[in-house]
Amino acid sequence: MEVHAADQYLVAPGEAGLLEVYEALRGTGLYPPFPPVELPGGVGGLVARGGFAQTFFFPGEVLGLTFRTPKGRVVRAGGVVVKNVQGYDLVRPFVGSFGLLGEALEVIFRLRPGRASSFLRRPWEGSFPRLIPFPRFLFALREGEGAWLYAFHFGHEREVARFREAFAGEEVGPLDLRSLFPSGMGVGEGPLWDPRFPWRDGGEAPPPPEAFLRLAEAL
Template structure:
């Protein structure tokens, strides 16, 4: 099924005789496999409103993300949360869509400084499991419209409703960017350096560490963005802050963009054999967590608060991190592992009861992506 209008979408859900596998561009095969008739949102496409002066964009859910980014770039603007492209990591095709990005709350390295996808979502329109069209939020940051269903839909993975339209706040693209590359740091020291940089007044917008980076050594990356003179000044001050270490500065705009696109999309794991886990924890706990996991490969982002781990197939990373306050999500695995291991971290019993109650309210017949998040 591929509706072309919101009314068609509502009718399809209202008259559905069984489970529906809700799908946007088909780029994120994450979660338990869903058995049901495929409902694609790609027909709900197009930018409905773009007001560069108001920093506001409204797009239908099936709009390719590339189309939105191109429209923003033409006006010197961008999505601040730097959404990840999962295709290289998951080996999928298709086109990432606005609705899929919002439903999965997809964000990238800049989240640590700018916030997540949900923080820039101003309003949504969606169809719930009864076929009812729901609208919440608006086109400005300050709206008081009752329950915040905008945030509820972000990260719901199509289990509460099928998005038909999303409104975003956008921001200007910075004039300049640079990346400090610090070579040779061990993981514990790298986390300490990233924390120091993020806690400095120099507005770091990306902090990542590759245990095996350029020339086979550890490489710690710190990104700064803004006006050219400010970037040059802050890069110099950060070099002073880390004097005595092996520091270089990359200022070529294309090279900086490519470097952080690789971090955003977890490029070192593309084509590598094994399951991929996404783990959130306190940065100071990250090296210890990695030691417990003994992964095949690892990438630290968000100053160490986000750890990407490449593990042997079938290993449940959650069983290895429970003693630490962490959160694990299975992002890539074979069909056998996806069927055996839940992708999403189990919720505490009281939270799970609330989540189930919300699902029953929005999707009483259990039509929308049943089992995907369990």
């Protein structure tokens, strides 16, 4: 794993764990485009699913990647700069492709600065609230007989303090959620929700459009 703090990007192997990325960034004041949770498949699985819990456009945070197509070809797409438009843009189609375009071998993430951060939870009321400031990550998790709403935010100290006041929850630490998905993480009613999908053990991928299937065949 390579952390380029001055240029605010990180190069991670597809098999790297999400909390492993957080550990590599400890003390840098930089944050990746996912919350401090461990999920099945690590970095590669996260990108294949289109991120997790984000309240922003996740594909824009993936600057580049190297992936192996189902036919065995190794493809490099994107790069270490934001505007990298030589040839076809395969980064954004790959992000959220649920493995249809192949397996991520290496991912380049844009990093964002933050002088403070806070990971909170409170009882979930069944819908995602609109908060000011709006946290960068939101998800709900069924635990026992109830469910909890989790939010993670980073930024300037005053902004994070306002987030804590608006959310009014209790502070939590990093979570390992892999045990919830022994057969893999897929879309469907289950123990975990984020603003895009409910997630269940062994669930299916959303059905792709016809144009996407043609792209997969071409690769």
